[in-house]
Amino acid sequence: MYNFKDMKYVTKSLGLLLCLIVTLAISCKDQHPEKLKGGVALMNITPPVGARLAGHFYEAFSTGVHDSIWAKAIVLEQGNQKFAFVFCDLIGITRDISTQARKLASTATEIPLQNILVAATHSHTGPLFYGFQHTYFHNKAIADDGVDEHEKADYPDFLIHQIEKAVVKANESVMPISIEAGVGREDGLSFNRRYYMKNGTVLFNPGPLNPDIVGPAGPIDPEVGILLLRNAGSKDYMGGLTVFAMHADCIGGTKMSADYPYYLEQTLKKKFGQQFFSAFSLGPAGDINDVDIKKDQPIYSDSNTQKIGSTLGQVVIQAVPELKRITQPSFASFSSKILVPLQVPSRAQIDSADVLINNLYKVSQTGAYIRNAGGESGDFLKRVEMSKYLALKDQKPAVDAEVQVFRIDSRTAIVGLPGEIFSELGLDLKKRSPFENTIVMTVCNDRISYIPTIKAFKEGSYEVTNSIIKPGGGEMLVETAVKLLKEAKDGLK
Incomplete structure (x- = not known):
């Protein structure tokens, strides 16, 4: 005959044993997370010589190639989570182009569309292939000459498929890797280009040695975000991502170029080997450039561009001993779309x-x-x-802006924002982030021009004149990003 009292203790003991087994299983899983994998690839996106150049308010044409421009893809994988980042040496990317490219890449690789980000480095020596100016010049050429000699091929279609191919190739090349993340610092390259003047106004690039300058109207972000990928079991680096907040508008001229990220790449290749894959993303740099108004020097020069890229490369190299290896990866992605109100012209x-x-x-x-x-x-x-x-005349009253957050581990997260975000907004986002290392990338997935602060809208000047959003749109993007970052952090509890 069963002793129910004894059975009660047996059942309780079995329950405790089961709990212990489950706890140990979870603990083991935490201590031995799925191994990291990664792959990189790049596709040439340089248009033919003679293509229109971006970054101007007049019609300009390329006369050659200083250095080829690329779509560079990084695919990262942990277990069933995969991320794909593509960085294009372009002044911007449209929602239509990025969406088509992401859909094609997602279909080909089974990486979820929301886990794919397409960013522009904001190079001002790339092609003009979208927007009002492009349409105006293109239509005028056809009306005047019957053909547009500067755009014989469909560049947007070409770009879409090159982005897709870059993701596919990177995905096919994934192999076991380790990731090292952290930040460097460089205070001497970037300058806030908006200045308070003695007459009470704010001016953009008021000229070197201008005696009427009182001081900068905003901060800079000297941090250099760094991710380095190392082949598993090897001392060799496969490649890396560098993020810095400064306009890629240094080299000037009429030859296609990635601008200073090209010289950054050359510096890193010299250190880590020619196989090293160097991707670059623009940090919040809507009001930041390389012009030091305390010096009387040319605004554009190849030599200064080379100095900038080389200096950034040295920052990355010197930061290597301080980078922290991702030992407990916890990949997860979060995204949200918000309606950012646009200005409506009369x-x-x-x-x-x-x-x-x-x-x-x-x-x-x-x-x-x-x-x-x-x-x-x-x-x-x-x-x-x-x-x-x-x-703006054919635009809707609001733009559907996408904010993305990619959690790497408990310390590191990557944020993707559309448009040219002002530095103060980026700094505020980092300050409020629950992650120790928050990498903020801009000009992602869509072009919505300049994103000034509410304060800057009141002050006016070039960036405000060129902004299509209503005041407060930038703060909305930051609030959304902070919310997603907190959600990402809470998911670790």
Whole structure:
């Protein structure tokens, strides 16, 4: 006959044993997470010589190739989680192009679309292939000549498939790796290009040695975000990602170029070997460039661009001993789309822009524009304002902006934001992030122009004139990113 009292103790003991087994299993899983894998690949996206150049408010054409421009893909894998990041040497990327590329890449690799990010490095010596100016010049060429000699091929279609191929190739090359993450610091390369003036105004790039300058109107972010990928069981680095907040608008000229990220790459290859894969992403740099107004020197030069890239490369190299290896990876992705209100030009503003723009874009005006481009001449800001009105005339009242967060481990997270985010917004995001190491990347998945702070909107100047969003849109993006970061951190508990 069963002794129910004894059975009660047996059942309780079995229950405790089962709990112990489960606890040990979870503990073992935590101590031995799925191994990391990674792959890299790049595809050439350099258009033919003669293509229109981006980064201007007049029509300019490439006259050669200083260095090829690329779509560079990194695929990271932990267990059933995969991320794909693509970095293109372009001034921007449109939502339509990035979405098509992400869909094709997702279908080909089975990486979820929300786990794929396509960013532009914001190079000002890449092709002009979208936006009002592109459409205007393209249509004008066809109307005048019956053909656009500067755009014989469909560059957006070419770009979409090159991005897809880069992700596919990177995915096919995944192998066991280790990841090292951290930050370096460089205080001497970047400058806030908005300045308080003695007359109470704020000016963008007010000119070197200008005696009317009081001081910068905003901060810089000197941090250099670093991820290095090492082949498992090897001392050799496969490649890495460098993130820095400064406009890629240093080299100038009319030859295609990735700008200073090219020289960053050359510096890292010299140190780590020619096989090293160097990707670059732009940090929050909407109001940051390389112009030191305390020095009377050319705004654009190859030598200074080389110095910038080499200096950044040395920052990465010197940071290597301080980087921390990801030993407990916990990959997870989080994303959210929010409606960011856009400015709505009046009918009168649009009609006025239609009349003025034809005169402002005349080739005969180019010389005058170039002479005035270093400051806020009426001609310069008029081009900016008129172009914005015409770009907005067919837009909806709000843009569907995507914010992405990728958790790497309990210390490190990557944020992807659209547009040219002001440095103050990026610094605020980092400060409020629950992660020790938060890497903020911008110009991701869509172009929504400049993203100033509410404070900057009140102060005006070039970036505000060129912004298409309403005041407060940048703060909305930051709030969304912080919310996703907290969600990512809470998921570890």
